Amino acid sequence: xxxxxxxxxxxxxxxxxxxxxxxxxxxxxxxxxxxxxxxxxxxxxxxxxxxxxxxxxxxxxxxxxxxxxxxxxxxxxxxxxxxxxxxxxxxxxxxxxxxxxxxxxxxxxxxxxxxxxxxxxxxxxxxxxxxxxxxxxxxxxxxxxxxxxxxxxxxxxxxxxxxxxxxxxxxxxxxxxxxxxxxxxxxxxxxxxxxxxxxxxxxxxxxxxxxxxxxxxxxxxxxxxxxxxxxxxxxxxxxxxxxxxxxxxxxxxxxxxxxxxxxxxxxxxxxxxxxxxxxx
Numbered sequence: 001x002x003x004x005x006x007x008x009x010x011x012x013x014x015x016x017x018x019x020x021x022x023x024x025x026x027x028x029x030x031x032x033x034x035x036x037x038x039x040x041x042x043x044x045x046x047x048x049x050x051x052x053x054x055x056x057x058x059x060x061x062x063x064x065x066x067x068x069x070x071x072x073x074x075x076x077x078x079x080x081x082x083x084x085x086x087x088x089x090x091x092x093x094x095x096x097x098x099x100x101x102x103x104x105x106x107x108x109x110x111x112x113x114x115x116x117x118x119x120x121x122x123x124x125x126x127x128x129x130x131x132x133x134x135x136x137x138x139x140x141x142x143x144x145x146x147x148x149x150x151x152x153x154x155x156x157x158x159x160x161x162x163x164x165x166x167x168x169x170x171x172x173x174x175x176x177x178x179x180x181x182x183x184x185x186x187x188x189x190x191x192x193x194x195x196x197x198x199x200x201x202x203x204x205x206x207x208x209x210x211x212x213x214x215x216x217x218x219x220x221x222x223x224x225x226x227x228x229x230x231x232x233x234x235x236x237x238x239x240x241x242x243x244x245x246x247x248x249x250x251x252x253x254x255x256x257x258x259x260x261x262x263x264x265x266x267x268x269x270x271x272x273x274x275x276x277x278x279x280x
Contacts, residue, residue: 001096004124007041007089009100011107017143017166017202019112022104026118027092031147032182033170035207035254037246041119042087051080051090060090087248097131104135113141113163122150125158132161143202148188152195164202165195171206172221176213192222196229203236208257208265210242215257219265223272230273237274239265 005027010016016023029042036042047067052060059073060080067090080090104114114135116128121144132142141163148167152159159165169188171177177185195201204222208215219239226235239262244252266277 001098002124002127002130003094003096004127005044006093006095006100007091007119009103012110013115016115016117016145017113017164018141020110021113021115021143022107022111023115023117023145024100024121026116026121026124027089028123029118029120029147030123030149030183031120031170034180034251035209035242035247037243038119039087039246039248040081040084040089045088045090045092046086048086050085051083054079054083097127097134100131101134104138104140108138111140113143115143115145115166117145120147120149122146122158125150125155128162129158129160136161148185148191149183150191151187152191156198159198159200162200165191165200166203166205167192167195167201168205169218169222171213172218173214176218180209180213189225192226196226196233196235199233201226201229201233201235203238205238205240207240207242208262210255210257210261212254215261215265216268219268220272223269223274227273230275234276235274236276236278237269238278238280239269240280 007025007027010023013021013023025041027041028044032042045067047065049062049067052062052067056077056079057073057075059070061068069090121128135142142161143164143166144162145166169192170181171185174185192201206218241257241262242254243256262279266279269277
């Protein structure tokens with residue numbers, strides 16, 4: 001039985017794909033996005049024990065060198081997350097696909113599908129394949145919310161029971177991308193084209209950060225790149241305003257975009273063939 005480390009499960013969400021969806025957040029990410037508003041999902045717990053010392057309800061204990069978590073004692077004050085120096089969380093659960101399926105069954109018939117997010121969900125590729133095969137039998141739609149670093153072309157079987165991928169493209173220029181994520185973007189751009197060609201690209205997401213990266217270049221190049229596939233695969237473009245909430249203190253230095261810039265970027269995407277554009 002394959003197991004994966006799960007950060008949390010949101011039973012009902014209307015912002016993570018079409019309809020009402022259950023969203024499963026995996027722990028662990030291979031990017032270090034400076035504006036990440038869930039930095040506690042980046043790394044796995046290193047069992048240092050600092051959070052145990054600060055937990056006000058004693059929901060955390062260090063047993064045989066391992067941090068353990070008692071959900072019933074937790075008051076969700078997030079003191080542990082503020083204490084952690086590892087961009088991690090002790091409030092995770094190691095679950096197999098059948099345990100997650102049992103959780104999902106409790107949300108039927110009120111959901112249209114599930115969305116796997118993170119962290120970066122595709123770091124658990126074999127787990128995803130097994131879970132999607134089970135949820136597809138329930139006539140649920142399966143979506144991936146991914147940073148695009150997984151080689152979908154080399155392993156298209158991960159898409160067998162997947163109805164679509166919501167792809168984050170942080171920046172088009174490689175230097176800009178590395179500046180804000182500490183990672184290159186060649187695979188991400190290649191994936192955008194590959195997924196569009198096989199009608200599996202449902203949405204592109206870009207966080208807009210003024211005066212730090214070239215947002216106009218990013219939206220222009222992405223929309224031009226995907227323009228040929230819009231007729232057969234209507235791709236949504238979600239333009240997301242940078243906000244400091246939840247961002248690590250050392251990165252709360254960026255300027256928030258104004259409506260003028262957001263509307264300018266939406267206009268560029270529309271001129272390049274995108275019809276479904278959302279500013280949030």
